[in-house]
Amino acid sequence: MLLWLGVLTGACACGRQIRTWLRATGEARCLEVGYDAALGLGVLAYLVLGLGLVGLLYPWALALAALSLYAIGWRQIPERVRWLREARWPAGRLESLLWAALIACGVAALVRNLVPPGGDEWDTLVYHLTGPKQFLQAHRIHFIEHDHHTNFPFNMEMLYLLGLGLHSDRLAKLFHLAMYLLCVLALCGAGHSLGRPGNGAGVPGAVGPAGALAFATIPAVAWEAGTAYIDLGLALYGLLTVLAWSEWRQGRGRGWLVAAGLFAGLALGVKMTGLLVVLFVCGATLLTEAWRRQTRGAVASTLLLGATAIGLASPWYIKTYVYTGNPVFPFFYEVLGGRGWSREHARTYQEEQQSHGTHAIARAVAEGTYRRMEVGVGAQSETADASASAAVVRALFRRGDWPNAAAALVVPLLEVIDPARFWEQAAVPCIIGPLFVALLPVLIWLRPLPPTLKALLAYAGFGLFAQTHLSQLSRYQIPFFAAGALGVGYGVVHLGRLGRAPRAAGWLSFGTVSACLLALHLLRATAALPTALGVWTAEEVDAATFESHGAFEYLNAHAGPKAKVAVFGEPRLYRLDVPAEFADRFHNTLYPYERMRTPDDFLSALRARGITHILVNPRYHPGVMGPGPKDRVARFIDALAAEGRLEVAFGDPAEQRATFVLRLTGRE
């Protein structure tokens, strides 16, 4: 915790110094902290990238990188300390209540960050922490051929690498919590800035905290705050890009345009879909300046913004190009190609990305099997869903699937009715809640809206529309929820303008939903409390909840120094210390399954890769040496085991419950 706070303080000081150089300062204090810390953490991510590229990923070098934030920003520290001393609890009762709820959100998320990642934190264990762990072990960033994820832009993962190198996975996770807290602070501060003359004079102070609470209590957001995903990083940088751009639009100096470019570049360095925020601000600059008949200025400003953003993010894309031959690997494979990928992989990947949301609902309606998915109950019920909600969904899909261009119109409503269709599994974090659908349309009657709010809402709408084309997983929409949240806050606070009934309905809705979602967040944190407090060890919890724990323990203890593991059905390799690679056909082209005809071909491929052990999670790759559907790999392994060329080293394949390990016996 102290290390985390130390890094964040350094990041604030460094970010403040950079904004001073840019002459892009002077905001509500909460928003200032958001800008400063986000910029400083961005600098830190690039310092770690630099260390990784020159092969200096050692704890001492990482500590020096963190300390260099202080070296850049030391002049700003006394001023920040004065700020902290002058900080006061809000005077109004409503604001106090909202801030208390926000603090409860932060504390609940913090508790979940004091626990090592569990089996349900899927991508954390697949690559957000596993990639940095492998880079740390090699002391450099290198090409990991079996996992395409490690070729994505990795700004957030550089912070996780720092956390792993200086302390543990808990420190790594805390950097994603930092993004959550900074989003909350930025929204609170942005609410204040709406009240500035020229932006929307007379905006009450509760707008920011109300918007922040609408965002912070979304279960998808609150869940992500407790794990090392990256969507909250993208949400923060996207939000700050639009806010900084809006400052520039209001005539507060060119420094803000450069700051917007820097934040957009950092967003693009977090995730490829950060390109959406770059496109949005560049397009908005061009359109708004051209509207004012300043064509030359429009082009110059757009070029400055775009070049700053793309220039800052370019190291990631150049690195990926050098490793794979495709700067956005594995996307656009048909056009750009890429190492270790194929047309079949590209098609499967595209189909998987397009399998959620309206597409999943349309399939179920067409097959006549549609029912709303149950959440957090294990097996789904088979009984017919005769509810009015299901009837509404069936009516919406009466003519088949919605084209992507129009789907954005119905996605928010469908996420209220059947949120599990927009998540990978029917788990509690899939819930989005109704506040955005209930309160954002009402803003039509609350015009004129402050310019900054209009910019945020335009970004949220553009992002939702574009993201609907790419993939309809609701966690990918988190950046746009952050931007839209301020509209929720503005709506609920200003409903009184329309009369007493809307005001009462607005606050009743906001209060009930926020209380319900906050309760879910607090209950989840309660379940993590014993591990956070050390009553249960992380080891005990992992053993009880993660089906691959035993197999990993076995391999870590007994596989030997020359072992290498081929993994089937289990990509969550973070806790496996033995060299391993994904061997399922959809992950890479390392194993030429299309040319394999016999078990001998399979065995030869394993030996050619230096494999000594096979790990199988029957939950995701059923049928290997047990009952269940048998694909080609299962048939090959069954045959090799029957001939004594593979033997069970750990676990019981016949049970098909927990992950098991097989060993190559060396018999010909």
Next chain:
Amino acid sequence: MRSLISCLVALWIAGITVWFLAQPYVGQACSREAGAAGTVVRLLSGGD
């Protein structure tokens, strides 16, 4: 006109909220999370 809009807005907000709260998954989620937290509390307090 103003009172009609006022009435429609109030109905819209209240309707969407009630619709959300009436969805089965809201109860299922609360029950699941409360169950998990309850189990932890029971184990910590020495129950079986």
